[in-house]
Amino acid sequence: MADPRQVYSGKRRVTPSEAFVETLVAQGVTDVFGIVGSAYMDAHDLFPLAGIRFISTAHEQNAAHMADGYARATGRHGVCIAQNGPGVTNFVTAIAAAYWAHSPVVAITPESGSLTAGLGGFQETEQLPLFSKITKWQTHVNSPSRIAELTGRAFHYARHERGPTQVNIPRDYFYGEIETEIPRPFPVRRGAGDAEAIRQAAQLLAEAKSPVIVAGGGVGMAGGVQALTALAEQLTAPVVNSYLHNDSFPASHELAAGPLGYQGSKAAMNLIARADVVLAIGTRLGPFGTLPQYGLDYWPANARIIQVDADLRVIGLVRPVALGIHGDAKAAAEAILAELRARQGERARDEARLDIIRGVKGAWERELASLAGANEAGRVDPRRALAELAKARPRNAMVATDIGNVCSVSNSYLQFDEPNSFFAAMSFGNCGYAFPTAIGAKVGRPDRPSIAYVGDGAWGMSLAEVLTCVRENIPVVAVVFDNGQWGAEKRNQIDYFDSRFLGTDLQNPNFADVARAMGANGLTVEHEDQVGSALREAIDSQRPTVINLRLTQALGDPFRRDAFKPPHRLLDKYAAYSARG
Template identity: 90%
Template sequence: MTEARRVYTGRQRVTPSEAFVETLVAQGVTDVFGIVGSAYMDAHDLFPLAGIRFISTAHEQNAAHMADGYARATGRHGVCIAQNGPGVTNFVTAIAAAYWAHSPVVAITPESGSLTAGLGGFQETEQLPIFSKITKWQTHVNSPSRIAELTGRAFHYALHERGPTQVNIPRDYFYGEIETEIPRPFPVQRGAGDSAAIKRAAKLLAAAKFPVIVAGGGVGSAGALAELTALAEHLTAPVVNSYLHNDTFPASHELAAGPLGYQGSQAAMKLIAQADVVLALGSRLGPFGTLPQYGLDYWPKNARIIQVDADFRVIGLVKPVEVGIHGDAKAAAAAIYGELRSVHGERPRNEARIAAIRAARAAWQQELDSLRGANEAGRVDPRRALAELAKARPKNAMVATDIGNVCSVSNSYLQFEEPNSFFAAMAFGNCGYAYPTAIGAKVGRPERPSIAYVGDGAWGMSLAEVLTCVRENIPAIAVVFDNGQWGAEKRNQIDYFDSRFLGTDLANPNFAEVAKAMGGHGITVEHEDQVGSALQEAIASNRPTVINLRLTQALGDPFRRDAFKPPRRLLDKYAAYSAGA
């Protein structure tokens, strides 16, 4: 293995396939997700000799989700590859999800042969346009001699621009002989941002009566937790997590208030509502993290906002800012902290603010407990099930959540102590995201439990990957919320369409038994006191496990009240139908 991972230096006479694979080796790639295809089989044949594990999946979309989960869990590149044409087009949904998650995924997209391009041959399509809006950078290898150069550049941009890139390679370009040099990765460190902006930010925070810090996803990707903690403690500032980034600040810290956004923490919302200065650290302040929830229009209208982000395009995009800092979250937090201490001096702990945070958290916990519904015969109330899962989950566990009503409600119950632990579909919000993402995270961090929360509707899109986990011995866990419905859409039908349920009722098998038939481990849960022990059993088994968690059909608040209007019907037959005639 040591010889296989040897990095070649200087110009070498190699085949393009060797140049491509050695570029992966130079970038530290040890795992690739995909489905084998003839378009790249010459390079694929070299993977084992190069020390690269090829994880064969059931579907290409899930391969790209796995690459996303791998990247988010490790901070390294996630790599996916597929057959040209239909295999590559299956990547699209997952690459879009990775784009909104800022994941350094590299999609390798072999293409039809260069000499038949445009003739409408077998499995041919234009593969660059369909990814053009959901990648940070794309390249088409226009000569076999450039395969190493352009592949290396895609890895460089994916990591440093925090997003997916695409390498498009005509299938005949893997063959022949070339003379090339294998490119080496090199780090490019981001700075703290403009020094004048740092000074203005520190001055604003020093004078603030009630500063609040929004910890965004950039805190995790930049490794900025220590710097954020020091800054928050210096200011005695409440720290709220941006939407679906519950892992950016330890939930047990006395300054932690929980997540903003849909089904987030009322404590976080009520505290940020009092802010006169908000420091958004590594956050684009996306709309779903600032919309009203629980009847609370909590975003502080008159607060002055300091926004720090590595992507200058998002600064001031959603909310007007007083100070914009184009910089690294880690470096910027350290610089602001240093400026506060050196210029504005040490500050005593604000005990009144600590007490306010403690009281807000206690009130929210009491409110959360009151929202629990009643269990039914053989079925558990969703909130009760989520609370039991939260109690049983190990502190080092990673959790991926799908889109859907119960998965969304889980946002109120998911607390973490370390970054890179929580993976959601983010703004793209696609179904079928959680399980393959949890699989990729488990491959990247095998020492940590990896759990997917999945609704029974979305589970239909990813359950085939149980076969992958069994075959590849990946002990990822799926908790399937079996309530017999597409809950998020049924909630809309209840609220806006007089409970006319069209396409939202499901008739499910016992998914635990299906998992057993696939060679995995399956557990059926029908009572509240079984929930925690089922999760513990799944983790202890160290096997691919599906927990079929039977839930009542109780639903949380709808996701997008702002996106609906009462329906209008003008034609007689539709008006009568809507009136219940």
């Protein structure tokens, strides 16, 4: 029997479907997420013969989120595919999330037939404009003979430009016969950046009294954690994670200070506030990750910023920089370290600075513990629950978090030693992100536990994928924070609208019961001492499991106080309504 992963070389006469599938195989694709559709069924029929697993999902948005999680967990391409028209439009939200997560997702979007384009036929819409602002590159296959060439190029750009790409294929172009060659992937190595800029960066850091490093997602993407660790040790510089990239530096390292941004680490904020030089590496310094938090406007106004990024366009975009380096995070860290050692030799630890770092971190640990609230009958305080989950989580576990108040508060409790472990909804911030992303991560890394933190509102958008996990035997654990509310928006109603609750209260079933009805495990947790044991039991079961974690309605600070103003009403009846409270 022929090896299904073998790729033919040289030009051959094949069908376009064969050329398309052979291109997937050449790119190393072993898993594709989506819902089967007639538009690409001829190619779909070949997937098993080519050694490609098709994971059939409950909704196309979740298929694209799964491709995102798969890409983030493995560093390889995540691939999603859907029926033309409504199936493809369902991709949009998830592809936008992948764009802001810099995930190499390839969205295959079969289109209505070429001979009826523009006639308003069944399931027809223009599919390229939908993704024009949320992809790194798009292509429309304009001839069956180019299906392999253009598909291969989409894979190449997704990987090297770190973001989603789209391959739009008229459904009739999968048929016929063509003569074509299957393109092979080829690596393009990034360097450290301009040599003079590297020397200047080393000089700025060597002269700094209080250097601080901001480690962004690009560090993990480049495989640069070890190189950055050596650089931090050379400088005895504390390392803070950029917002929602808590896995960009080992949390157990003595120089690790935790994440910046919303509900992040006050230790990280206090340390960067003292910096005279900031090395921001592999990060765009997004605005949401540098906003004031805990009443601290912590970003150092007078510090000199060195920004290193593989994307030229983000350098100096959000914060003015003293020095920009267009380069790979790993290569740049290695080059700066080599330059420093050439100047300084291998420097001894600065014990005085380490004492400062330990003191700031210890103070934050004590303060964080003091923020825990009181449990109620049958309900656990959210912070107490998050602390117990953190204790019970295996060191090698992957965690995906949704958007929402409790999930956001979890940013203070999520620490990782391995890169490619933490997958948050990032700056697109869409609900329903965590569970399908955790599923994709588990498919890509079946050797690691995969856990989703999901609010009860967002759970309503993704719980149907429990069926996918049961059918496909994907043992993901969903921890559902059941507090009967859309917490993030309720917090705004409390702070700005005199607790006039409209649309933010939820009436939930027991989601553990629902999970069992769907064929998964379901656990209900109502007491603090049950939290850790439930998570361990769920992971050990090696079955899809939903933990219905009943929480009190305690809420953390709102997302952005700067985004609201007190309501102002002009009409009498609305002014009276506002005054009534």
